[in-house]
Structure formats: structure tokens, C-alpha cells
Amino acid sequence: xxxxxxxxxxxxxxxxxxxxxxxxxxxxxxxxxxxxxxxxxxxxxxxxxxxxxxxxxxxxxxxxxxxxxxxxxxxxxxxxxxxxxxxxxxxxxxxxxxxxxxxxxxxxxxxxxxxxxxxxxxxxxxxxxxxx
Amino acid sequence: xxxxxxxxxxxxxxxxxxxxxxxxxxxxxxxxxxxxxxxxxxxxxxxxxxxxxxxxxxxxxxxxxxxxxxxxxxxxxxxxxxxxxxxxxxxxxxxxxxxxxxxxxxxxxxxxxxxxxxxxxxxxxxxxxxxxxxxxxxxxxxxxxxx
Numbered sequence: 467x468x469x470x471x472x473x474x475x476x477x478x479x480x481x482x483x484x485x486x487x488x489x490x491x492x493x494x495x496x497x498x499x500x501x502x503x504x505x506x507x508x509x510x511x512x513x514x515x516x517x518x519x520x521x522x523x524x525x526x527x528x529x530x531x532x533x534x535x536x537x538x539x540x541x542x543x544x545x546x547x548x549x550x551x552x553x554x555x556x557x558x559x560x561x562x563x564x565x566x567x568x569x570x571x572x573x574x575x576x577x578x579x580x581x582x583x584x585x586x587x588x589x590x591x592x593x594x595x596x597x598x
Numbered sequence: 599x600x601x602x603x604x605x606x607x608x609x610x611x612x613x614x615x616x617x618x619x620x621x622x623x624x625x626x627x628x629x630x631x632x633x634x635x636x637x638x639x640x641x642x643x644x645x646x647x648x649x650x651x652x653x654x655x656x657x658x659x660x661x662x663x664x665x666x667x668x669x670x671x672x673x674x675x676x677x678x679x680x681x682x683x684x685x686x687x688x689x690x691x692x693x694x695x696x697x698x699x700x701x702x703x704x705x706x707x708x709x710x711x712x713x714x715x716x717x718x719x720x721x722x723x724x725x726x727x728x729x730x731x732x733x734x735x736x737x738x739x740x741x742x743x744x745x
Contacts, residue, residue, distance in 0.1 A: 497697035501688050510685075512698050514643075514659040514725030538657060538726055544648035551644050551659050578661030578725015 492553040496532070496580075498560075506585045507566060513556050514578035521575060523582065525568035530560045532580065642699040643727075645707070654713055654731040658705070661725030668722070670729065672715040677729065680704040 496511040513521070515536025522533040536554040562568055565586050572583045643660035662683060669680040685700040709731055717732030 497699070499685060499696050499698045500694040501691040502694065503688065503691045508688075508691075510698060512661040512725070514661040517724055536726070537724070539723075539728065540648065541650050541653070541655065544650050544655060546646065547649050548645075548647040551646050551657075577663065577722075578659075 493555050493557045494551070494553050495558050496534075496556045498558065506583050509560065509580075509582040509584070511558065511580045511582075512578065513575075513580055515554065516556065516575070516578060516580070518575055521580065523571070523573050523580075525562065525571060528562050528564075530562050530568070530571075530582070530584075532556070532558050532560075532582075534580075641705060642703045643705065645705065647707075649710075651733070653733060654709055656707060656729040656731070658727040658729070659725070660703075660727055663722065663725070663727070665722040665727075668720075668727070670718075670720050672709075672718050672731075674715075675709045675711055675713055677707040677709055677718070677731070678704065679707070679727070679729070 496513045498512075499510040501508055509530075511532060513532075513534045513536070515538050516534035517537055520535040520537055522531070524531045524533075534556040536556070538554065562584070566584045567587045568584065570585050572585075574581045643658045645659070646657045648655045648657075656677070658679060660681070660683070663681055667681055669678070671678050680703065682702040683699060685696070685698060710733070712733045713731045714734050715731075718729065720727060720729045722728075
């Protein structure tokens with residue numbers, strides 16, 4: 467009897483798994499620009515529709531996580547005729563390396579563009595070695 | 599508040615989307631509606647279109663634009679949005695990734711025939727350009743009374 471139940475259950479979990487996978491596929495991955503200069507690494511991400519209140523930037527150990535939800539003014543009863551953007555949720559994570567000081571990340575958001583400046587730890591900044 | 603998400607995320611729509619995605623993969627693209635001047639999926643900025651009985655709502659997802667530099671025009675039933683987004687140059691910096699759109703763009707959108715070109719408005723907020731085009735009254739569905 468138990469085995470029958472298990473067999474009967476199986477398709478359900480499979481469907482759930484597929485639904486989850488499909489959901490994950492619809493998360494938006496914001497395009498990013500990343501550059502490094504002498505003092506810091508700067509990340510710029512396009513997250514149109516995201517406001518400060520709906521943005522989460524988290525640095526935990528060696529991972530930088532950026533999440534946001536676009537708030538878009540949509541009239542009630544709208545019939546979605548065509549959609550290239552099929553989610554309102556943004557999600558992207560980056561690996562941080564030890565020389566970056568995650569405690570001192572500066573973040574700014576303007577017109578849907580998120581800028582993150584991650585300073586390098588002072589003791590690890592490149593030093594010019596003088597040759598005597 | 600999440601009206602947009604629910605409008606595009608509903609259970610039935612999800613099934614449609616899956617179908618749509620399969621079609622996309624099969625055909626490579628899907629256009630709204632097909633026409634020679636119209637660019638396909640993958641063009642910047644990405645857009646969504648929604649219809650209400652009164653208006654056609656067009657959403658262009660274009661972060662970091664200067665609204666003053668945007669050119670929006672309507673000719674017959676073709677809506678053109680043109681602009682430029684320049685990613686500032688970083689002298690002496692090392693680039694690791696450059697995924698964000700950089701440069702000039704132009705998108706032409708074919709509007710339904712019932713759109714009134716005199717009643718097109720646009721607003722730019724949080725990186726989303728929303729263009730609202732009014733539809734003519736006559737085009738709206740009328741309830742017919744049975745006598």
C-alpha cells in the first residue's frame with residue numbers, strides 16, 4: 467500500500483520541482499558593469515522599476531547578493547498583450563574576495579541604476595615599491 | 599501593488615508563457631505584431647505592452663536615462679522612441695564586465711489602429727518609461743442590449 471502511495475505522490479513532487487525551476491528561470495538577472503581602480507571595485511546594475519524600499523543588497527562572508535522587486539504602475543484589469551520582461555524580480559549574486567571591504571560598501575540607486583562601490587582594504591592596496 | 603507581477607504571472611498565463619517560450623525557442627523570436635520596421639526580441643530597451651479598454655500601455659525598461667534626451671514621436675500608428683545611454687568612461691580602470699547597454703538606441707512600436715496619436719503621454723520613473731496611448735471611443739466594445 468505504501469509503495470502505491472509513493473508512486474501516486476511522485477508525479478506531484480515532480481510537477482512542483484518543475485514549477486520551481488520554471489519560477490527560477492523567470493527571475494531577472496540584471497546586467498552588470500564591473501570595473502576596478504586603485505581604491506575600489508565598482509559594480510553598476512540595471513534594475514529598472516526598483517525603488518530604494520524594494521532593494522536588498524547584502525554582503526555575507528564572501529557573497530554579495532542583490533535582490534529587487536520592480537514596482538510598476540499598471541492599471542487594474544490590464545490585458546498583457548506582449549511581454550519581453552516576464553518577471554518583476556531581480557536577483558544576482560557575486561563572489562567577493564578577501565581584499566574587498568564588504569563592511570564599507572557604498573550603494574546608490576538612481577533611475578533604476580544601482581551603483582555599488584566596494585573599497586579595497588587599505589593594507590591591501592597596491593603599493594608602489596621604490597627601487598633604491 | 600504587485601499588479602504588474604500578477605498580470606503577467608498568473609497561473610494560466612504561466613502555461614501560456616511556457617508555450618510561448620517553447621515557440622520562442624522554436625521560431626527564434628516573436629514580434630508584436632509582425633512588421634518590417636519592427637525589431638525583434640533582444641532589442642534595447644526591452645518592452646512590455648498591455649491593453650485596457652481605454653489605453654494601450656507601453657513599458658520600456660530603460661534604466662539610467664535622461665528623460666530630456668529622449669525622443670518620442672508618433673507617426674500614423676508607429677511610435678518611435680529614440681535616445682542614448684552613455685556608460686561613462688573610466689580612465690585607468692580595469693573592466694571585468696560590460697553587460698549594460700551603451701550607446702544610441704531606437705525602438706519602433708506598431709500601435710493598434712484605434713490609437714489616437716493626439717493622446718499619447720509618457721512618463722519616466724525609476725528607470726521605466728511608460729507610454730500611454732489613448733484609444734478611440736468607437737473602437738471600444740459596446741454592450742448590445744437585447745430588446
